[in-house]
Amino acid sequence: MSQPVVVAIDGPSGSGKSSVSREVARRLGLAYLDTGAMYRAATWWCLRSEIDLADTAAVAAAVRAMPLDQGVDPSVEKLEVDGADVRADIRETWISEKVSAVATNLDVRAELRRLQREAIAGQTVPDSFSEGRGIVAEGRDITTVVAPDADVRVLLTASEEARLARRARELHGAADAAAVDATRDQVLRRDRDDSTVVEFQVAADGVVTVDSSDLDLEQTVDAVLDVVARLTGARPRA
Numbered sequence: 001m002s003q004p005v006v007v008a009i010d011g012p013s014g015s016g017k018s019s020v021s022r023e024v025a026r027r028l029g030l031a032y033l034d035t036g037a038m039y040r041a042a043t044w045w046c047l048r049s050e051i052d053l054a055d056t057a058a059v060a061a062a063v064r065a066m067p068l069d070q071g072v073d074p075s076v077e078k079l080e081v082d083g084a085d086v087r088a089d090i091r092e093t094w095i096s097e098k099v100s101a102v103a104t105n106l107d108v109r110a111e112l113r114r115l116q117r118e119a120i121a122g123q124t125v126p127d128s129f130s131e132g133r134g135i136v137a138e139g140r141d142i143t144t145v146v147a148p149d150a151d152v153r154v155l156l157t158a159s160e161e162a163r164l165a166r167r168a169r170e171l172h173g174a175a176d177a178a179a180v181d182a183t184r185d186q187v188l189r190r191d192r193d194d195s196t197v198v199e200f201q202v203a204a205d206g207v208v209t210v211d212s213s214d215l216d217l218e219q220t221v222d223a224v225l226d227v228v229a230r231l232t233g234a235r236p237r238a
């Protein structure tokens, strides 16, 4: 059997991390880990438990006790907290507005980092979803903190304009001025808050930047697959 491949992808909001990482994992036959979904699930859990997000100790304790069940199959999204399917809830505005308060809690980051490393290591052994082929993990600090030794490390970027337009189209079905204005908080304010605890705008040493501003989704997936092939020899399965 060939060596496991770990691909780490970071980038700002709306750069395409989730869509691109999921598709890259699918084509390479790897597992997929959406670490942003973990922060969103943690936010859902704290709000549902009526914890004041400003009470950092209470939030951290709740996250340590969170009964999270997250799938790693790129073709079948699974995300449950305490048996509840939270896939739809965590994408809603009430979570997007609050998630940075949880993601900037350093004790929460330590706990989720532990779970993320466990999930990544779990995919390098034969008895796993990927049968030991490896994983694509994406977020904000995967290339730098969670998996700095990953075989492939990519910073996926896109201009502010492109990211706002993408999110506006996704949420409002159009990228006119009103729709773009309505997404600013979700994209720019969130990046500003999140970047107080983690660097995801500038590539660290050894991290390859893929700028998707002028690429469509398919071209971006191909660009990342090219980087993976160049650095590891791994290619899409027929």
Ligand SMILES: Nc1ncnc2c1ncn2[C@@H]1O[C@H](COP(=O)(O)OP(=O)(O)OP(=O)(O)O)[C@@H](O)[C@H]1O
Binding pocket: 011, 012, 013, 014, 015, 016, 017, 018, 019, 020, 036, 166, 167, 170, 212, 215, 216, 217, 218, 220
């Ligand atoms: N290269 C691309 N060209 C055009 N649209 C894209 C491209 N990449 C992603 N998209 C679209 O942009 C939207 C945002 O992408 P996605 O959710 O993957 O970004 P993200 O970086 O994971 O964002 P966030 O961190 O906020 O969750 C989606 O609707 C996706 O289909």
Ligand SMILES: Nc1ccn([C@H]2C[C@H](O)[C@@H](COP(=O)(O)O)O2)c(=O)n1
Binding pocket: 013, 035, 036, 037, 039, 040, 099, 100, 103, 138, 139, 140, 141, 142, 190, 194, 198
């Ligand atoms: N490794 C990560 C992943 C995510 N976050 C934070 C930043 C976001 O505001 C939030 C949700 O992520 P998204 O689903 O939008 O990618 O989680 C982080 O700090 N570190």
